[in-house]
Amino acid sequence: MRLSIKTKQVAGVTSIVGLAVVVLSGFYLASLARIRLEESKSRGELLANAIYQRAREAVKAGSDPSVALREDGGLRSILESSAYSSNVTYAAIVDVGSIVIVHSDRARIGQPLPPYGDLDALLERGPVSQLRAIYTDGGRTLEIRKPLLMGTAEFGSIHIGVSTLLVQRDLNQSLGPAVLTALAILIGASLISILLAQLLLRPIHVIRSGLTRLGQGEFGVVVDLPQRDEFGELGDFFNTVSARLSADRPSPTQPLLLGTGEDPLEDAVAIFNSDGKLLFANPAMRATLPPGPPNPLALSVHALFPPSHPYRKAVEESMTSHQSRGPLSAYLPSLTTDRVDENGLPAPRERLILTHVIENLDHRLAAVMLVARNLDYMTQVRSSFSYSQKLAALSRLSAGVAHEVKNPLNATVIHLELLKQQLSSSDLPLAMEHLSIITAQIRRLDEVVQGFLRFIRPEDLRLQPVSIQSLVDAIMPVVAAEAAKHGVDVAVDVPNDLPVVNVDAGVLQQALLNLALNGCQAMTQGGRLRISAAAVRGRRVEVLCEDNGVGIAPEHLNKIFDLYYTTKEHGSGIGLSIVYRAIQLLDGEIEVQSTPGRGTIFRVLLPQA
Ligand SMILES: Nc1ncnc2c1ncn2[C@@H]1O[C@H](COP(=O)(O)OP(=O)(O)O)[C@@H](O)[C@H]1O
Numbered sequence: 001m002r003l004s005i006k007t008k009q010v011a012g013v014t015s016i017v018g019l020a021v022v023v024l025s026g027f028y029l030a031s032l033a034r035i036r037l038e039e040s041k042s043r044g045e046l047l048a049n050a051i052y053q054r055a056r057e058a059v060k061a062g063s064d065p066s067v068a069l070r071e072d073g074g075l076r077s078i079l080e081s082s083a084y085s086s087n088v089t090y091a092a093i094v095d096v097g098s099i100v101i102v103h104s105d106r107a108r109i110g111q112p113l114p115p116y117g118d119l120d121a122l123l124e125r126g127p128v129s130q131l132r133a134i135y136t137d138g139g140r141t142l143e144i145r146k147p148l149l150m151g152t153a154e155f156g157s158i159h160i161g162v163s164t165l166l167v168q169r170d171l172n173q174s175l176g177p178a179v180l181t182a183l184a185i186l187i188g189a190s191l192i193s194i195l196l197a198q199l200l201l202r203p204i205h206v207i208r209s210g211l212t213r214l215g216q217g218e219f220g221v222v223v224d225l226p227q228r229d230e231f232g233e234l235g236d237f238f239n240t241v242s243a244r245l246s247a248d249r250p251s252p253t254q255p256l257l258l259g260t261g262e263d264p265l266e267d268a269v270a271i272f273n274s275d276g277k278l279l280f281a282n283p284a285m286r287a288t289l290p291p292g293p294p295n296p297l298a299l300s301v302h303a304l305f306p307p308s309h310p311y312r313k314a315v316e317e318s319m320t321s322h323q324s325r326g327p328l329s330a331y332l333p334s335l336t337t338d339r340v341d342e343n344g345l346p347a348p349r350e351r352l353i354l355t356h357v358i359e360n361l362d363h364r365l366a367a368v369m370l371v372a373r374n375l376d377y378m379t380q381v382r383s384s385f386s387y388s389q390k391l392a393a394l395s396r397l398s399a400g401v402a403h404e405v406k407n408p409l410n411a412t413v414i415h416l417e418l419l420k421q422q423l424s425s426s427d428l429p430l431a432m433e434h435l436s437i438i439t440a441q442i443r444r445l446d447e448v449v450q451g452f453l454r455f456i457r458p459e460d461l462r463l464q465p466v467s468i469q470s471l472v473d474a475i476m477p478v479v480a481a482e483a484a485k486h487g488v489d490v491a492v493d494v495p496n497d498l499p500v501v502n503v504d505a506g507v508l509q510q511a512l513l514n515l516a517l518n519g520c521q522a523m524t525q526g527g528r529l530r531i532s533a534a535a536v537r538g539r540r541v542e543v544l545c546e547d548n549g550v551g552i553a554p555e556h557l558n559k560i561f562d563l564y565y566t567t568k569e570h571g572s573g574i575g576l577s578i579v580y581r582a583i584q585l586l587d588g589e590i591e592v593q594s595t596p597g598r599g600t601i602f603r604v605l606l607p608q609a
């Protein structure tokens with residue numbers, strides 16, 4: 001049988017009290033028995049003394065002591081009155097042969113007195129024997145004896161009989177109230193122990209229900225045990241464990257976290273309370289926290305971040321202004337080493353930071369949620385994504401190529417037919433014209449095929465530190481010639497101390513040339529082409545190619561990088577495709593901003609060497 005703690009506690013307390021009551025009652029009973037027996041003894045001794053005195057007086061005068069005793073009226077009345085003395089069952093004088101001379105019961109005179117136990121002997125024994133003697137069935141008769149002397153010779157003895165039955169009755173009478181008291185004490189003790197158990201076990205019930213809730217998958221379970229004792233400590237400990245469990249709960253993206261502890265696609269999220277204490281941080285946020293104590297929960301934003309940290313600034317601003325902040329871009333150290341700086345340390349990552357203010361119903365600040373998105377990784381993902389889009393487009397390109405190749409070929413065939421006819425009629429100048437058209441068409445065909453091949457076949461890249469200045473210098477003669485054709489001024493603004501970039505010089509030179517040529521070609525009425533470069537955040541170099549030409553209509557912006565997209569009469573539509581592909585291969589980025597009628601800016605971002 002399984003006993004509850006409460007039952008055990010009540011049973012324990014009750015049995016301890018019960019045992020104490022039984023032991024104490026035993027002592028009480030034993031000493032009461034002794035007192036009663038001693039009382040009987042002294043009463044018997046008193047009677048024996050009175051009989052002794054009287055017997056001596058009666059015998060003094062007479063000749064036969066037995067006759068004298070038997071005939072003494074005073075002695076008889078003493079003996080008979082003994083019947084009224086409590087506990088005394090008889091009083092007698094017997095001769096040396098134990099034959100009764102006088103007896104409180106006259107009928108016994110002349111008979112032998114049966115041998116009874118000695119009360120003195122019982123009084124010398126222990127309490128258990130005494131109680132046993134008192135409680136024997138029917139009781140026992142014990143005697144107080146006193147020798148009766150005649151001069152120096154003993155001629156008989158006085159026997160006072162005492163029944164233990166009477167002592168037993170006495171004891172039982174005083175035992176009743178004692179048992180009632182003991183019972184009352186026992187009941188009281190049980191009630192008190194039930195109450196105590198209730199009080200003592202409450203914390204255990206509270207913690208048990210907390211554990212049950214945790215077991216059911218609830219998070220953030222808190223138990224309320226305010227007392228300052230071991231249970232209070234247990235409650236605090238439970239709350240700490242519960243908080244840790246809540247913080248460590250598996251997120252749906254956990255498998256991604258196994259390698260680095262940081263899922264680059266997961267937003268880092270933290271929640272601070274109105275005092276700036278951290279209430280929650282997801283694994284992605286924990287991975288970005290500066291090194292500190294193992295459990296950052298309950299630490300303040302001041303303790304977690306240095307004053308200039310963008311997270312701290314954003315959270316503090318939101319706390320003072322009660323307004324959500326961001327998104328702001330910031331570069332923060334990363335724990336992952338897939339990209340490293342020149343010292344081999346993890347490269348900082350660009351993050352988009354925003355805060356969201358959470359208010360109470362009465363519009364007081366309740367918490368600030370901080371979200372940081374890993375932008376670098378988003379960019380990588382986006383560029384890989386569009387790269388795969390380009391790859392998918394390749395299959396469709398084949399059809400386009402076939403079409404493009406067929407047109408010039410058809411034209412070539414027709415003109416060759418015409419050439420034959422012309423030659424046969426010997427009209428030479430016309431024949432020459434057809435021949436030049438054929439040549440141009442064949443050249444165009446060659447351009448298309450070359451461009452196509454350049455686009456689909458990844459060049460063998462040789463990445464090395466290259467100075468932008470040297471590349472711009474190299475393309476300048478071609479650009480200047482094109483600019484002169486369109487009456488365009490060219491301005492170059494590349495600082496001397498610009499960091500070198502890690503690129504393939506040939507690939508980047510081709511890309512920059514295409515951008516510059518397009519810029520010149522966009523300025524049909526003349527204008528200014530500006531090529532500039534600068535170092536920017538994230539260890540990158542930015543190259544701008546600006547013109548104030550015709551611009552690009554917004555609806556065409558997403559097409560300009562497509563292969564064969566051109567708006568020019570003799571355009572090939574290959575230039576920007578090559579630029580896009582080159583920048584991709586160099587792990588760079590390209591952006592375009594254009595206002596129709598005002599001009600266009602191409603922005604290329606390249607990694608520093
Ligand atoms: N700087 C620019 N200003 C205006 N439009 C431009 C500029 N650069 C490119 N474009 C547009 O993008 C199209 C594609 O350019 P590109 O791929 O170089 O092919 P192409 O120069 O042979 O036309 C051009 O036809 C033009 O419409």
Ligand SMILES: [Mg+2]
Binds near residue numbers: 573575
């Ligand atoms: Mg072009």
